[in-house]
Amino acid sequence: MGRLTTHVLDLTTxxxxxxxxxxxxxxxxxxxxxxxxxxxxxDGRVDEP
Structure with missing residues (x-):
C-alpha cells in the first residue's frame, strides 16, 4: 500500500x-x-500517515 504525504507552504511568505x-x-x-x-x-507537514 502507498503512503500519502503533505507539505503545505504559505505562498505569500x-x-x-x-x-x-x-x-x-x-x-x-x-x-x-x-x-x-x-x-x-x-513544518507544514502531518506527523501521522
Missing part, C-alpha cells in the same frame, strides 16, 4: 502553513466517506 486542517475522504460506491482529519505541524 514562503513559510510552512502551521495548524491547517486537512481532511481525507474516499469515494465508495458513489458516496463520500470521511476517513481522517489531521492538522499540519510547525
Amino acid at each position: 514562503g513559510k510552512p502553513a502551521q495548524g491547517l486542517e486537512i481532511e481525507l475522504w474516499s469515494l465508495e460506491d458513489g458516496a463520500s466517506v470521511h476517513l481522517k482529519t489531521v492538522q499540519t505541524n510547525e
Whole structure:
C-alpha cells in the first residue's frame, strides 16, 4: 500500500502553513466517506500517515 504525504507552504511568505486542517475522504460506491482529519505541524507537514 502507498503512503500519502503533505507539505503545505504559505505562498505569500514562503513559510510552512502551521495548524491547517486537512481532511481525507474516499469515494465508495458513489458516496463520500470521511476517513481522517489531521492538522499540519510547525513544518507544514502531518506527523501521522
